[in-house]
Amino acid sequence: xxxxxxxxxxxxxxxxxxxxxxxxxxxxxxxxxxxxxxxxxxxxxxxxxxxxxxxxxxxxxxxxxxxxxxxxxxxxxxxxxxxxxxxxxxxxxxxxxxxxxxxxxxxxxxxxxxxxxxxxxxxxxxxxxxxxxxxxxxxxxxxxxxxxxxxxxxxxxxxxxxxxxxxxxxxxxxxxxxxxxxxxxxxxxxxxxxxxxxxxxxxxxxxxxxxxxxxxxxxxxxxxxxxxxxxxxxxxxxxxxxxxxxxxxxxxxxxxxxxxxxxxxxxxxxxxxxxxx
Amino acid sequence: xxxxxxxxxxxxxxxxxxxxxxxxxxxxxxxxxxxxxxxxxxxxxxxxxxxxxxxxxxxxxxxxxxxxxxxxxxxxxxxxxxxxxxxxxxxxxxxxxxxxxxxxxxxxxxxxxxxxxxxxxxxxxxxxxxxxxxxxxxxxxxxxxxxxxxxxxxxxxxxxxxxxxxxxxxxxxxxxxxxxxxxxxxxxxxxxxxxxxxxxxxxxxxxxxxxxxxxxxxxxxxxxxxxxxxxxxxxxxxxxxxxxxxxxxxxxxxxxxxxxxxxxxxxxxxxxxxxxx
Numbered sequence: 001x002x003x004x005x006x007x008x009x010x011x012x013x014x015x016x017x018x019x020x021x022x023x024x025x026x027x028x029x030x031x032x033x034x035x036x037x038x039x040x041x042x043x044x045x046x047x048x049x050x051x052x053x054x055x056x057x058x059x060x061x062x063x064x065x066x067x068x069x070x071x072x073x074x075x076x077x078x079x080x081x082x083x084x085x086x087x088x089x090x091x092x093x094x095x096x097x098x099x100x101x102x103x104x105x106x107x108x109x110x111x112x113x114x115x116x117x118x119x120x121x122x123x124x125x126x127x128x129x130x131x132x133x134x135x136x137x138x139x140x141x142x143x144x145x146x147x148x149x150x151x152x153x154x155x156x157x158x159x160x161x162x163x164x165x166x167x168x169x170x171x172x173x174x175x176x177x178x179x180x181x182x183x184x185x186x187x188x189x190x191x192x193x194x195x196x197x198x199x200x201x202x203x204x205x206x207x208x209x210x211x212x213x214x215x216x217x218x219x220x221x222x223x224x225x226x227x228x229x230x231x232x233x234x235x236x237x238x239x240x241x242x243x244x245x246x247x248x249x250x251x252x253x254x255x256x257x258x259x260x261x262x263x264x265x266x267x268x269x270x271x272x273x274x275x276x277x
Numbered sequence: 278x279x280x281x282x283x284x285x286x287x288x289x290x291x292x293x294x295x296x297x298x299x300x301x302x303x304x305x306x307x308x309x310x311x312x313x314x315x316x317x318x319x320x321x322x323x324x325x326x327x328x329x330x331x332x333x334x335x336x337x338x339x340x341x342x343x344x345x346x347x348x349x350x351x352x353x354x355x356x357x358x359x360x361x362x363x364x365x366x367x368x369x370x371x372x373x374x375x376x377x378x379x380x381x382x383x384x385x386x387x388x389x390x391x392x393x394x395x396x397x398x399x400x401x402x403x404x405x406x407x408x409x410x411x412x413x414x415x416x417x418x419x420x421x422x423x424x425x426x427x428x429x430x431x432x433x434x435x436x437x438x439x440x441x442x443x444x445x446x447x448x449x450x451x452x453x454x455x456x457x458x459x460x461x462x463x464x465x466x467x468x469x470x471x472x473x474x475x476x477x478x479x480x481x482x483x484x485x486x487x488x489x490x491x492x493x494x495x496x497x498x499x500x501x502x503x504x505x506x507x508x509x510x511x512x513x514x515x516x517x518x519x520x521x522x523x524x525x526x527x528x529x530x531x532x533x534x535x536x537x538x539x540x541x542x543x544x545x546x547x548x549x550x551x552x553x554x
Contacts, residue, residue: 181553188514188550200539237465243539250536259527262477262520265553266546273465276458276542 002030003257008093010034010086012076012134013103015050017204018154020058021245022100022252027067029253034089034096036074036082037103042126044107044119046211068093076103076130079137086137096141098256101131101153101176106206109215112167120168127172132179135194139187148191150256153180154248155196157271165215173198177267184265193264197251200271201232203242236272243272279307280534285370287311287363289353289411290380292331294481295431298522299377300335302530304344308375311366313351313359319403321384321396323488345370353380353407360414373418375533376428378408381449383483386492389444397445404449409456416464425468427533430457431525432473434548454544461542470541472532477548478509478519514550 009026013019014035023033035058041049055071062069070089074081090096104127108119131153142149158166159173177196184194201207208225216231217223232241251270254260269275286303290296291312300310312335318326332348339346347366351358367373381404385396408430419426435443436450454473461471478484485502493508494500506518528547531537546552 184550184553185514189516191515193515193550237462238468238470238539238541239466240539247539251540254531254536259524259531260547262515262517262524262549263528263545263547264515264550265548268540268545269543270537270540271542272539273461273470273541276461 002028003253003259004098005030007031007097007256008034008090008095009098009100009256010089010096010134010138011100011102012130013037014058014071015039015054016058017206018202018245018248019102020054020061021249022102023058023069024061024065025246025249025253026098026256027062027065027069029257030067031098032067032093033062033069034086034093035069036072036085038075039073040075042105042107043122045105046107046209047205076133077125079133082133083137086141090141095145096138097145097149099135099138099142099149099151100252101134101151103130103134104154104172106169109165109211111165115167123168123172124175127169128175128179131176135179135183139192142192143190148193150260151183151187151192151194152252152255153194153196155198155267157198157200157269157274159196159198160267160269160275180267181265188264193260195255195264195266195268197248197255198267198269198271198275199243199248200236200269200274201242202248203244207242236274237277238272240272243270279305280530280536281375282307284308284374284533285311285367285372286375286377286533287366287373287411287415288377288379289313289359289407291335291348292316292327293335294483295479295522295525296379297331297335297338298526299379299529300346301338301342302523302526303375303533304339304342304346306530307344309344309370310339310346310348311363311370311373312346312348313353313362313380314348315352315380316350317352319382319384320399322382323384324482324486353410354402356410356413359410363414363418367418372422373415374422374424374426376411376415376419376426377529378411378428378430380407380411381431383446383489386442388442392445400445400449401452404446405452405456408453412456412460416469419469420467425470427537428460428464428469428471429529429532430471430473432457432475432544434475434477434546434551436473436475437544437546438552457544458542465541470532470537472541472543472545474525474528474532475544475546475548475552476520476525477513477551479525480519480521484519512551512554513548514554517549520547520549
């Protein structure tokens with residue numbers, strides 16, 4: 001018996017990394033999945049774009065657990081596409097219980113004063129307005145449930161503290177905390193709970209790339225991800241270089257489940273203690 | 278298969294209320310219990326003293342789940358008593374993995390400048406220094422085990438925000454957050470995680486009593502539980518007056534489990550959204 005039997009979860013950015021991990025963990029707990037992903041290049045992103053092959057792999061892993069998944073190509077910057085993906089998924093799977101605002105980018109880091117306007121604005125469009133659009137598309141379906149639902153937004157440790165060279169990302173991840181708190185207030189009367197999780201560095205392509213390696217190893221001429229990992233453990237008191245995507249998925253499963261039925265408006269770090277260091 | 282099979286948890290204030298609920302939920306997940314309770318009147322407490330009969334009910338409930346429990350009369354105001362109880366418990370059960378610093382009191386309410394010296398000092402002695410004594414007695418066993426561990430402190434929404442006319446309680450519960458963060462930093466290298474939980478009002482003897490009903494309903498001569506719940510709803514965003522003890526237990530089970538293996542230094546509200554309201 002799963003902790004989310006019979007539930008349906010909506011996941012943005014589902015093709016790989018944390019999104020895929022969430023799809024698999026929620027499916028393991030008995031949930032069906034509605035997922036979408038941009039499957040396109042994002043300007044300034046240091047990681048290779050998510051592909052249809054990535055999406056197919058997520059679909060394969062969910063179906064291997066005997067759960068259903070409706071996976072669509074859609075961009076969180078495109079309201080009509082998000083709404084169509086969600087409405088179509090609910091039409092096929094019959095309901096919606098949980099929304100995971102997971103899709104996000106981390107692009108071209110630099111000092112705030114050197115940042116290009118479109119790099120900054122794209123980050124907000126994807127990481128903040130994209131989460132808002134995802135929630136907005138899901139909320140009418142959640143409101144139909146007698147027992148409400150759960151909206152979970154992936155912020156970051158950068159949503160609760162500053163980080164040099166990350167002004168666009170930090171601003172976006174702080175902003176979703178405000179969005180979460182407002183949604184928590186607006187939706188409480190419908191028993192819809194809204195919370196954020198705040199991951200530290202996770203073992204995904206957003207972190208394991210050359211741009212990140214150069215940022216964290218300015219002492220080396222051509223640093224590799226291994227060079228980055230050699231110092232990454234110093235960023236938290238537990239000495240963990242990178243957390244795994246399933247560490248975030250496990251927190252989301254808890255928050256989505258009835259075990260957390262009265263948890264709302266909460267910022268939950270999963271960061272090996274980075275924020276108290 | 279339980280999520281805490283083979284683990285041993287130490288719980289203060291185990292005779293009733295949240296403590297008993299934690300003992301039962303942890304036993305359901307496969308853990309054995311070491312528990313203490315003061316079993317004596319506390320000066321100024323708004324609730325009746327815990328009794329040996331309460332303790333026996335906790336013992337019976339844990340043993341009905343085929344788990345072991347070593348329950349002792351001990352006062353968190355005495356390091357010697359706490360230490361002896363933990364040492365004895367570990368000697369009998371063989372190990373220690375989780376510490377739940379749950380024991381606490383609620384006493385006289387009124388303007389902070391009107392508190393007696395005794396009321397203030399006793400509050401700190403039980404609700405803050407008692408948590409420290411609990412940790413001080415238990416940490417050597419967690420370290421000896423060499424398997425890491427999890428310490429969970431019961432703070433309160435009053436540990437993160439002010440409540441008027443509870444100055445001593447608010448001070449103690451804020452103090453717990455500082456203690457939690459300091460211990461989280463100190464113990465992270467040993468993979469011992471330390472977190473605090475922040476409940477809104479919980480349906481336990483600390484709240485479910487006439488004195489508390491009158492505090493919430495000064496307009497009524499003989500307020501009932503329903504009158505209280507109606508007034509208490511105003512504190513929370515979700516349309517409920519209070520949460521149940523099991524809701525706190527469920528959050529603790531998650532924090533104690535491997536699903537939260539990199540969650541440390543975190544303040545987790547279980548508060549029906551009262552802090553965002």
